[in-house]
Amino acid sequence: MHIFVCTNRRPDDNPKGSCAAHGSETLREHLKDAQKRLGLKDVRVNSAGCLDRCGHGPVLVIYPEGIWYSFRSTADIDEILETHILSGRRVERLMVDKPFLPKIGTEVSG
Amino acid sequence: MHIFVCTNRRPDDNPKGSCAAHGSETLREHLKDAQKRLGLKDVRVNSAGCLDRCGHGPVLVIYPEGIWYSFRSTADIDEILETHILSGRRVERLMVDKPFLPKIGTEVSG
Numbered sequence: 001m002h003i004f005v006c007t008n009r010r011p012d013d014n015p016k017g018s019c020a021a022h023g024s025e026t027l028r029e030h031l032k033d034a035q036k037r038l039g040l041k042d043v044r045v046n047s048a049g050c051l052d053r054c055g056h057g058p059v060l061v062i063y064p065e066g067i068w069y070s071f072r073s074t075a076d077i078d079e080i081l082e083t084h085i086l087s088g089r090r091v092e093r094l095m096v097d098k099p100f101l102p103k104i105g106t107e108v109s110g
Numbered sequence: 111m112h113i114f115v116c117t118n119r120r121p122d123d124n125p126k127g128s129c130a131a132h133g134s135e136t137l138r139e140h141l142k143d144a145q146k147r148l149g150l151k152d153v154r155v156n157s158a159g160c161l162d163r164c165g166h167g168p169v170l171v172i173y174p175e176g177i178w179y180s181f182r183s184t185a186d187i188d189e190i191l192e193t194h195i196l197s198g199r200r201v202e203r204l205m206v207d208k209p210f211l212p213k214i215g216t217e218v219s220g
Contacts, residue, residue: 063176
């Protein structure tokens with residue numbers, strides 16, 4: 001599992017903003033610390049330049065699934081970690097796209 | 111198709127070296143220019159922090175396939191562009207791993 005966290009930083013006065021300006025570097029470190037603490041050797045938490053989803057930032061994308069998440073807090077990161085990375089499910093409320101999922105409201109077993 | 115090019119830079123005296131010290135930023139620009147020139151809207155050429163394949167660097171990885179390439183020159187980049195990105199085949203001589211391919215030497219039609 002290869003996770004790319006946008007850590008692009010634009011100048012503070014840039015109207016587009018940037019993921020780093022919204023704390024993505026610190027939140028990436030939080031995820032990386034958890035990955036190390038849990039010894040998840042098959043998971044790599046990478047930094048990436050602008051992922052071109054600025055309107056949803058901060059964002060990360062998890063491959064090979066190609067699932068995009070928007071996150072704002074360590075609680076969001078923890079939920080992505082526990083639900084997606086460790087349990088193989090999806091955090092629907094944080095997903096940027098929902099291409100492979102049943103509609104929200106559909107019950108998923110397990 | 112999402113392409114991540116390692117543009118990590120270590121200090122020049124670091125014995126591990128780094129992809130950027132071997133020209134990865136310029137080679138990424140070369141690929142990005144080609145992507146724009148050809149109008150490949152479904153291809154994104156991203157920069158990434160250390161991809162942890164330093165011994166093969168400079169490296170890039172193409173998702174969702176998860177195919178890793180080692181490259182040294184604009185000629186290598188052009189071959190990855192034409193053979194993998196445009197034609198959907200593999201550049202076996204540049205692949206870091208060859209998980210889904212027949213052994214080298216096996217003829218591949220086309």
